[in-house]
Ligand SMILES: O=C(O)C1=C[C@@H](OP(=O)(O)O)[C@@H](O)[C@H](O)C1
């Protein structure tokens with residue numbers, strides 16, 4: 139029965155790099171994710187003047203509580219929203235002039251609520267072309283701190299960026315949050331700040347972050363739960379069994395909650411201290427599910443929905459329209475090409491499986507790793523599925539196609 143070693147979490151690697159760079163001392167990160175997003179994050183730190191030592195299983199970072207060593211830098215954030223939102227925020231704590239640009243895809247994605255909050259805190263930040271989008275320049279002179287109001291209804295990454303900045307400010311931060319999406323990602327942030335010596339207090343909708351900086355440590359990165367969703371889904375649709383070690387009851391990532399959706403649909407799920415196992419039972423029921431907390435797994439569910447015995451309705455996922463692509467439309471377009479009946483609304487998608495089942499088609503990737511990885515799961519049961527841009531998986535899992543081919547050999551009878 140396949141045990142699948144899933145690469146490290148993108149979200150945890152990005153936060154760990156920020157925290158290690160900001161900490162006093164040398165931090166060792168164990169099992170970091172090596173992918174375009176996290177390599178881009180690490181390269182950005184190097185450009186800002188941080189010293190990183192990298193071997194395949196461990197990265198060492200020389201922390202600088204006073205901020206970037208470089209007085210001037212140009213950083214290209216590639217496609218990574220964590221890079222594009224966290225690094226300008228880190229740079230604001232230093233002294234110098236830092237310019238950030240990103241890929242065409244990332245340039246389209248917003249960050250105005252974050253940059254507005256940084257400006258409210260006194261940071262000199264200019265968008266060069268379109269207000270609230272990359273490219274932008276931060277002319278940094280340290281951050282005093284104080285109270286700030288933030289709308290994180292588009293992205294929790296705005297809140298994570300400010301939380302991570304808090305201990306680097308002179309007075310600390312009080313962040314009043316008016317709306318919040320993807321809330322479990324904030325829990326990851328708080329747990330990791332704790333591991334680097336900072337306890338954030340909560341007073342209703344206010345997050346209180348103390349000043350005083352971070353402590354360097356050795357930090358082990360858990361496997362990526364969003365990546366694991368493709369392997370769990372594969373078990374559910376093929377009647378196979380998949381165990382992912384390292385994602386157990388103590389896991390930090392909300393996306394592990396995707397297995398609860400599979401359980402509701404009929405799969406057998408066992409989560410223990412050391413990992414999670416999913417077994418397909420041959421039954422896959424329709425389901426209505428709110429995915430506001432775990433929306434990176436929306437495409438995974440959409441791609442297996444055609445095999446369900448009834449309609450699958452996914453709700454409260456408006457912000458999937460401002461990810462690597464408009465994921466609701468990308469899923470709908472590709473499902474229709476497979477011959478599946480689909481409807482979408484501003485924040486929902488409903489997939490109505492037909493009697494004939496899906497047929498093969500060339501999937502439009504939209505440069506989105508999750509579209510490719512999700513429809514690869516559909517391809518386990520539908521012959522003739524191919525992709526126009528299979529390589530875009532490099533954003534979070536460059537070895538995905540090889541790992542999935544191994545899984546196919548093991549579980550598809
Ligand atoms: O903080 C993070 O690491 C992430 C938060 C989520 O984004 P939003 O908060 O924008 O939904 C998630 O979709 C993304 O893949 C990673």
Ligand SMILES: C=C(OP(=O)(O)O)C(=O)O
Pocket residue numbers: 217218219220434461462508534
């Ligand atoms: C939305 C995603 O990435 P990010 O926002 O970090 O670019 C993702 O990985 O699905």
